Amino acid sequence: MANTKEVAMLFDASHCTGCRGCQVACKEWNVLPARLGLNANPFTGSYQGPMDLNGDTRLIMTFDEKPSGNKYHPIDWAIGRRSCYHCTDPGCVQACSSGALQKNENGVVTFDTDKCNGCTFCQAACPFDVPRFRPMDGKIDKCTLCMDRLEQGGKPACVHTCQPEALDFGPREEMLKKAHARVEFLKKKGFAKAEVYGENECGGLHVIQVCALGHEAYGLPTNPEPKKVINAIDVMKPVTAVGAAAVVGALAVSFLANLGYRRKAVTLEEAKASWTPEQRAKAEAEAAEIRKAAK
Ligand code: SF4
Ligand code: SF4
Ligand code: SF4
Missing domain, CATH: 3.30.70.20 (Alpha-Beta Plaits)
Known part of the structure; x- marks a missing residue:
């Protein structure tokens, strides 16, 4: 029987605009410094910044351009979320x-x-x-999924700040239902590779993702294991x-x-x-x- 106490964050990549408000909210709530030196990357052509997680950065939005195969819009933007996914089997x-x-x-x-x-x-x-x-x-x-906020009945800071509602939070079963409904919708709209990521990976993640372009496009591993x-x-x-x-x-x-x-x-x-x-x-x-x- 499902554990009804389990919670999860839902990240819907098809709603994300790549504004990175979530990255800023995470820094602010968790009082994490943003040193300019860490962002002093050579220009790579990417909108991603910083390029990797570090001891003061718990969340980054990843930006990947993928060829779409469509001559009218040759590039697909894969904007992903990289942070702890809170594995059942961590x-x-x-x-x-x-x-x-x-x-x-x-x-x-x-x-x-x-x-x-x-x-x-x-x-x-x-x-x-x-x-x-x-x-x-x-x-x-x-x-930490902002455990301190959860204990006070709140939502994670990144979820709270997301304007286009690409982030959601609630009981895990509810988040999974929403994710599957969205994938079904995306498939009907022509996103053939759309899928839910996190339902079973590492025993089930507590960050569920809707990957409109398939999980590989966002750099997520296939069948990850500890x-x-x-x-x-x-x-x-x-x-x-x-x-x-x-x-x-x-x-x-x-x-x-x-x-x-x-x-x-x-x-x-x-x-x-x-x-x-x-x-x-x-x-x-x-x-x-x-x-x-x-x-
Ligand atoms: S998840 Fe929300 S806050 Fe974060 S980059 Fe996407 S749209 Fe912006
Ligand atoms: S093993 Fe899972 S729970 Fe642990 S840090 Fe990695 S993603 Fe987070
Ligand atoms: S849930 Fe995680 S990524 Fe989001 S604000 Fe809290 S600590 Fe940062």
């Missing part, structure tokens, strides 16, 4: 070495900043490459956050590199730089214990 939660990430009863995946040790396993495990490391405080950041990051996570779970990060630093860096882990500007050693000598000593001691137990 790879990030499974991989989190400190228990900072959690799945809530309503389906929303939130995190506790105080518990995060900055190991970035969650980013490696997420099939959508969503969580991002914030060098400023050595923590992970991502969309990535297996490292089997040693279970070994690390019982230890403290500091100890777990030490194991990552001491044992797993090359392993993660082999798995295609993309470390951008910050290394784990840099992330650990803010630790006190006492924390470092404690971490090394715990790591030694774990190595011994794992033998």
Whole structure:
């Protein structure tokens, strides 16, 4: 039987004008800075900005031009939404070495900043490459579906601000019904590839999307699955956050590199730089214990 407590956001790409009001609302509500340097991209011909998520940017609208095959309007605009999709089967939660990430009863995946040790396993495990490391405080950041607003009976800030009603929010079953009705309508209008994305992916997402041009046009993966990051996570779970990060630093860096882990500007050693000598000593001691137990 369906969980009636589950909520979802509905993003209808066929209604989106690409205004990016949602991006701004997200920054404002969550008090996230917008550094000019992050937007200083070389000109690519794209209207997208910034080009990728980062520790201070939980949401970006993606802009893709696709040939339509129609000589009267040769280009189709695929405007997509890139943010956490709040999976029923969230790879990030499974991989989190400190228990900072959690799945809530309503389906929303939130995190506790105080518990995060900055190991970035969650980013490696997420099939959508969503969580991002914030060098400023050595923590992970991502969309929370504005859980603080939901707890007060409100809607996510991005949904609240969307003028053409490309975004909607409510019980998941209701959002799915609306999505299917819209796809049916779009198909009748000639959008042969129109489809619902998020009904079953990763056990069912809590951001349902109406992809007027088919999910590939928006860069969404086919049959995504949580990535297996490292089997040693279970070994690390019982230890403290500091100890777990030490194991990552001491044992797993090359392993993660082999798995295609993309470390951008910050290394784990840099992330650990803010630790006190006492924390470092404690971490090394715990790591030694774990190595011994794992033998
Ligand atoms: S606010 Fe609405 S219309 Fe504007 S970019 Fe976001 S989803 Fe699209
Ligand atoms: S989209 Fe990624 S970050 Fe969001 S819940 Fe799923 S696995 Fe976690
Ligand atoms: S739900 Fe909230 S945190 Fe998530 S993208 Fe929208 S405004 Fe940002």
